[in-house]
Structures are given as C-alpha cells and as structure tokens.
Amino acid sequence: MKSNMEPSDGKLRVAAIGDLHVQESDTAPYRELFTEISQAADVLVLCGDLTNFGKTTEAEILAEDIRTCSIPVLGVLGNHDFECGQPEKVAEILHDAGMTILDEQAVEIEGVGFAGVKGFMGGYGRGELAPFGEPIAKLFVDEAMNEARKLENGLRSLRTERSVAVLHYSPTEETLEGEPTAIHQYLGSQRLADAIDRFDHVKAVVHGHAHHGKYEGRTPGGTPVFNVAQFVLKPLFGKRYAVLEI
Template structure:
C-alpha cells in the first residue's frame, strides 16, 4: 500500500432510518443521485424498510440502483420485523449494497465494518447475564453482535476504518430520547469493541430518531447519529457528509 493511497481522503455520505414502505416509490431516487454526486461512498445505518417486507426492499432497491458510488451498510430492527432479513439483505445486495454484518469491506483504502447491534444499556446500567435463562439469552445476543463487530474490525488491515451500526454504542448520541428507553437504544458493548482498535476513525449509527448528532466512545472515537431526522435538524439535509 503506497503513501498516496493511505493519505488520500474520501467523502462518506451517511444516512439511516429510511423506513421505506409500500407507498415509497421513487422517494429516495433523487437523494441517492445527490449523495453519489457529493461522496465517494454511501453508508446506510439500518431501518431501511418499515416492516422488513420484500416488497419494501424491492422499492428501495430500485432507488439504490441510481446511486453511482459504492453502498455499504447494515440492517436495522425494522428490517427484521417480518422474519426475513436474509431476503431483504439479498434484494438490497443485488441492487449494489454491501451488507456488512459478518464481513468487512475495503473501499479506496478505507475499511468498513458493521453490525446491526442490539440493546442492553450503557455503563453501569448495562444488563448482565444473571438470573433467568431469558435474560441470559438476551445478553448473549448483545454480546454476539459486539463480538461480530470486533471480529470484522480485526480482519481489516487498513489505516482508516469506519464502524457502521444501527443501535448506538454510546448514550450521548441518544440524548433527546426519553431516558426510560435508553437501554433499548443501544449497548456499551459496541463501544468496547470499537475502542479495541486504533485504526477506527469514526462510528455511525441510526435508530434514535430524537437523539443527538455527535458524541464519542470512552477512548475518544467520534460517534455520529445519522438517523435522517437527526441529521436533517443538524445540517439541513437528511444525510451527513464526512471526510475520512
């Protein structure tokens, strides 16, 4: 890898929570074209469909085909609602999206790793695997998502990496949501995975529609809430642009 390739900045456009439904024909076509005109890569932070229907995924896929740059991203909890996330992922993959989850991707010498993530809480309020079997299963799901993220990040050898999530890894970017639901919006386990790697330059997520735009992991990695509703309030556009 030569010095020029490792130092050249790329522009990332990030958006989450599109919530495409069966009435959303052509809703995001112009937006994908616009993002492609301003960025080298587009990142999608989950909740791409409203109910996880294949019909919704097909509508989004048609709009995604108008994006002239690589698309990477993850699914969100809404994309699981109908119990067929694999089919949703396959439809979006065929339209050009790299679904990260188990595998990372490298584009223009920048590594991208991502998972949906899961709930569980933050810091001292993080739920532990103690007591009933149902609690242990719940916590194991949270741990597994963090484990997948860590493994994907470890597989990358690039000097710059981006972590893409749906659920938040920190409480700062969900501030604005009711405090009572903070444990259902993310988990510190995701931040712990991110902070194991010095080459992670930023993390992005969605999910918290009324959250805050920017925070940082305990180690200081910038984290951005790219739910389109949050970004719109911050920048006047439903997507955020980042130089990496």
C-alpha cells in the first residue's frame, strides 16, 4: 500500500478526507477539490463531520459539490452531522446526490470492500469505560459497543481479499498524538479496533475527528490507520486529502 498520487497496476486509488465542516455561508466549497480528486483517484471516501451543525442547508451545499464527482463517493457521518438532531435527513440529502452512506451497509468497488460507521467515544486500554454503575454510563458504553458491532457486521459481510474500514472516531490512540491526552477518550474507542482486528482482509483504516492528531498509526493488531482530517493533511502534504493505494 502506498500513499502517493501515482497509480499502480491492480491497486485501487482511494482518496480520503475528513472534517469538511460545510457551513451555510459556503459557496461550492469543495467543487474544485472534488474535480481534482476525480482525476487523482478511483474512489472518494468522506470521513465524517461533513457539515458544521447538521443543518439541511449545509448538507444541500455539499450535495451539489458531490454531484460534480465523476468517481464513486462513499463515507460516514460525524458527530457534527448529528448536532441538529436530523442525521437521517443529512444522510438522505447526501444519498440523493450520489453518496453511499456506509453505516448499515458495506460495498465493493473494483475488488475492494468498504465498511464503515461513525464510531463513538469510550477510550483505550485501561482507560476504556466499562458498562458498570449508573444506567446512563451503561447507555454510553452501549452506544460504543453498538457502533463496533455494526462495523464488525459490515466487515464480516465482505468477501473481498482487500477492504477499507471507514470511520469518523479513531480506533487507536496513535493517531491522536498531538491532541490533549485528557480528551483522547472522547476522540475514539478501542472497541472499533477490536472489531477491525478480527479480519485479515482489512488493509487500511481511515478516520477524521482528531484535528490536531497524527497522520499514521496502527491498531493493536497491526492494521494501518490514517487520520485524514483535512487539518492534519494540509500541513503535511500541502493538500486536504490523502490518496491510498489499496
């Protein structure tokens, strides 16, 4: 697997970007970028926080830019897309524009499988919150476990030799380096990594959310993880998206 712009025989070029944060005041904010990506990659993956507040108008602005893509577009929602309490409406608008929202489904494109979920908080290792005590604490953990279950089910449904797990929250602390340690538990969950590490066919994981994190890391089982929040990519590569060859 490479992380450059040159195509390789038998490889699928996957462009990934997270944390678009489209606002109501934006005018075609990603149209030019999506046109560029359509020439540089075979698939575009969007890793959540597609809108800034989950507003219908924000989703409609992004939808118009998605319609200009000449390659398949797929991805997941992020926590910002839930802010207005209408994530289903946001997903519907983006779906109508041609984007595949992974959450409850997995897809195959040119021999590469894609499964994904938003993910959730919960922490890592000894700092992972357990389902114990107050009912509200158990509900919190149950949400993290449910997201991990959905991811595992999606990955299990794939019959490809190569696949990509698409997330918003991080499955590993390694790509959170640069964020305050005190908030790591709010930026992801090791339960996501546990689901990923059950499958040898997962060749890469992409996520966003950690604006000040690190680009590369691995799950405990060794699967490569890439933080593709555009705020991480731009200083490193001079562009707001990464291209992985899978």
